Amino acid sequence: MDRVGAWRRIPAGDAVGMRLRITAVLVGIVLLVLLVQDVPLVNHLQTVERDRLVTKLERDAFIIAGRVEEVLQAGGEAPDPAIVGIIERYEDSENVSVVVTDSSGAAVFGPDFELGEDFMNRPEVVTALEGRPSTGERNSVTLGTDLFFVAVPVLSGDDVVGSVRITTVAAAIDDEVRNRIIGLGAVVLISVAIAAAAAAVLAWTVTRPLKRLDEVTQRLAAGDLGERADEAEGPPEVRSLSKSFNDMSSRLEQLVARQRAFAGTASHQLRTPLTALRLRLESLASSVEGTPQERDVLAAVAETDRLRRMIEGLLLLSRAEDAAVAPEAVVLSTIVEDRAAYWEPLAAERSVVISWDAPPAVDVRAVPGGLEQIIDNLVDNALDVAPAESTIRISALLVGANVEVHVIDEGPGLSEDDRDRAFDRFWRGEHAAPGGSGLGLSIVRQLAEAAGGWAELRAAPQGGIDAVVGFRRP
Ligand SMILES: Nc1ncnc2c1ncn2[C@@H]1O[C@H](COP(=O)(O)OP(=O)(O)OP(=O)(O)O)[C@@H](O)[C@H]1O
Ligand SMILES: [Mg+2]
The missing domain is CATH 1.10.287.130 (Signal transduction histidine kinase, dimerisation/phosphotransfer (DHp) domain)
Known part of the structure; x- marks a missing residue:
């Protein structure tokens, strides 16, 4: 298994962020399209609504004019009660005000006005009595608000016998337009909600297989060369x-x-x-x-x-890389004691003391013979640099669910860069002892990682090297 140190794990949050970004972009596009389409539509709606109202009021005014024609022609008496009832109901249901005048501009019917009231001061009534319908908006001093009006002549043959005027407060048109805009807004909201849901589903279907592929890639990069992606998933x-x-x-x-x-x-x-x-x-x-x-x-x-x-x-190395070598549980203290005993006489020849310390009855996971090889390589290195009368300490400690094996010497140590480089194959330091191959530490790391552990060199407090190898417990 080769180390691929530069591999960066993509956190799960990134995939969520990507989904959110895709959703936000799609919703943004939908919103933009709707706005570009709806803003001119609102203006158009205002014109259409005004035209619709004008046409309707004109039509109603002419209908009323038709009903009151006979009465006005007969001499300007009040219309018969049946017609009055219809007009009053019409006023209530449409929220408008109707006034009928005779040819002199005096009101003959109008629930909101006094009978006989002169309407010749209203320009629209004057125009209607001249035989022309008129529509428009003007401020009403009487009501203190803007009025929208329609005035039509009451014709009997070619003669103008009176006028009918229908008014409504101008704000009524705005209210109607507002209602329509609210309706339009609801449509926009529903469209955006549907777009968001569709975008979320789309983003999920695109990112999920990519995330799976990413996980497989990371496992491959971590050394599991048997990893394969699902070729049937995704777009x-x-x-x-x-x-x-x-x-x-x-x-x-x-x-x-x-x-x-x-x-x-x-x-x-x-x-x-x-x-x-x-x-x-x-x-x-x-x-x-x-x-x-x-x-x-x-x-x-x-x-x-x-x-x-x-x-x-x-x-x-080639054996350690072979996945067939399965890690097994070994008793830590037994192996530490055994290796310390093996190295003691060799160290004594150089007046170096080997001390060891390991918790009893603790198992670690290691490839067969791996822990021995690791300790041997580290002690061998330490012995190459250990000055006479110094001590090489082999110690094992429990760290959480793992075990750390330290081999600490009192030699010259290595710079931080060299402590990293020392694990490269064939790399040998400036003051390396003759006869080495530069493979010892890469074998140490290889054996440790083959059992799910790790290896590194640290600076020892006394100035030498603290070589640390982490092992998992079974
Ligand atoms: N405890 C140490 N103190 C100082 N330098 C060290 C120590 N351990 C390793 N090194 C340096 O790291 C280099 C690489 O070590 P490594 O064990 O990989 O190879 P080697 O000891 O040179 O050869 P081999 O172990 O294959 O016989 C060494 O040559 C040495 O310069
Ligand atoms: Mg070595």
Whole structure:
């Protein structure tokens, strides 16, 4: 499993934000379209409503004129009670005021006026008595408000025998228009609500498969090369993307498997000739013992040792990368004690003390032989730099549900950048001990991560390195 450190996890909130953004954009578009369409419509509605009212009032005025024609022609007496009843009901139901005048402009009928009241001071009545209908709006001093009026002549043959005027407060037209606008607003609101619901469903169907694909990508990036996306989910573009993703991950899996197999086989195959080479060099060394060539031959033996360690390391790495190596539970303190005992005599040769401390009866999850390899590599590194009379401390502590194993030395330490770089394959520090391959720490990290753990180098308080490896508990 390769580390892909730069991978950034997309938080779940981003997907929600994306859905909200898509919904907001679609609702915005619908709102804009409705506004562009409805603002001119409101103006148009005002004109239409006024025209409709004019036509209706004119029609009603002419109907009334037809009814009162005979009465006015006969001499201007009040209309008969049946007609008066109809006009009064009409006034109430339409919220208008009707006045009928004779040809001299005196009121002969009008519930809101006195009989005989002179209407010749009303321009619309004068126009009607001249034989022409008129409509318009004017301020009424009597009522103290704007009036909308319609006045029509009452004709008997060619003679004008009177006039009918219908008035209504101008605000009535605005009220009507307002009612229509409220109706229109309700339609806009319902349209926006439907658009929002449709947009939310649309956004969900688009983002859900993308989110799934994102999760699969992240698992693949975390090293699970067997991950595949669902090629049957989502719109065609996303399905095509899922298919390309699956093709890519299959190819990646094949390539990585081939590469691992090659590294494993190559390392394995190199071991035999290398052992033979070392044997020959050893026999050569004994035959040149005491001669000037002996130093070179011994150096060549040391180089073959380095090469052997490098090959062993590569083999170990390729095995740790093999997913078939399943982690198992091991007893922490037993292994720590065992490895400390193994290293003690080697450390003593350099006057270095090894101390250890681990909680008893605690299990950790590690690949088989992994915990031993990890401790060995870390102690080996520490021993390379530990000054005489110093102590290398191996300690294991429980941290929440996990366990941390620390190997702390009192050596020169490393800079922050180098502490990161030290995990790169083949990287070796400036003051690295001769004979190393630069693979130790990458093996440590590999083994830790194969069991769901982690590894890092920290600066130890005494100035050396605190190498920490985290393990999960079963
Ligand atoms: N405890 C430490 N103190 C100082 N430097 C360290 C320590 N551990 C590791 N390093 C530095 O990190 C480098 C890489 O370490 P790593 O264990 O990967 O390789 P190596 O020890 O050089 O070789 P190998 O372990 O394969 O024999 C070392 O060469 C060394 O410079
Ligand atoms: Mg090492």
